[in-house]
Amino acid sequence: MATETIKNSMTSPPSITSSTREDRLAFVHEAWQCLHHCSSCGKCHVLKGRSEEKLYADYIEGKREYRDISLEIRNNK
Numbered sequence: 295m296a297t298e299t300i301k302n303s304m305t306s307p308p309s310i311t312s313s314t315r316e317d318r319l320a321f322v323h324e325a326w327q328c329l330h331h332c333s334s335c336g337k338c339h340v341l342k343g344r345s346e347e348k349l350y351a352d353y354i355e356g357k358r359e360y361r362d363i364s365l366e367i368r369n370n371k
Contacts, residue, residue, distance in 0.1 A: 297346075307353070307360035315354060322350045340367065 307325075308317045326346035341349070344356045349367060352358040 307318060309358045310353070310359065315356065318350075318356070318360075319347070322346050336371045 307321055310318070318320045323346070326337055326341065328337065329333050332338055347354065350360065350363055
């Protein structure tokens with residue numbers, strides 16, 4: 295049951311107000327995990343060699359929402 299809860303929580307970013315730093319860090323790692331299929335994934339293209347931990351540091355630390363950072367990354371291509 296606990297594993298199912300963890301998997302379900304990984305489908306959307308944990309709320310800053312109701313999650314721990316470790317929860318948010320785990321989500322970022324899971325969301326940006328390499329799929330080893332670059333032609334269909336696109337994650338490497340978005341990250342452009344940057345670390346997901348650095349890009350989402352404010353989210354991980356509980357300072358900004360995941361969605362806001364994602365929109366900023368997308369708009370700054």
